[in-house]
Amino acid sequence: MSAHCQVTGRKPGFGRSVSHSHVRTGRRWNPNIQRKTYYLPGEGRRVTLTVSAKGIETIDRDGIEAVVARIRARGDKL
Known part of the structure; x- marks a missing residue:
């Protein structure tokens, strides 16, 4: 499963972890999918x-019907 939200479009964020010795390594922050x-x-x-x-x-706020209509208006399939 890819870390991508069909409603909000949230994707992983990328950056660097910095250790105590200041060595930088790549990492990613995944959304709660x-x-x-x-x-x-x-x-x-x-x-x-x-x-x-x-x-x-x-x-929960807008209702499933409204959200599905928005997803379909973008051209995504359900």
């Missing part, structure tokens, strides 16, 4: 989304 299944009452079916914790809050 989870697979969630939602029921679409308008279509009578379920959809499984890869969403971040912030994306789950967005769905």
Whole structure:
């Protein structure tokens, strides 16, 4: 599963870890990505989304129908 949110578009952040001796090594900060299944009452079916914790809050606030409409308006398939 890729670390990419279908609702908010969050992706991993990249940077450097700096040790006590000041040696720099590459690292990445992954968003909190989870697979969630939602029921679409308008279509009578379920959809499984890869969403971040912030994306789950967005769905709770706006509703699954509105969020799915936004995803489809972007041209992404569900």
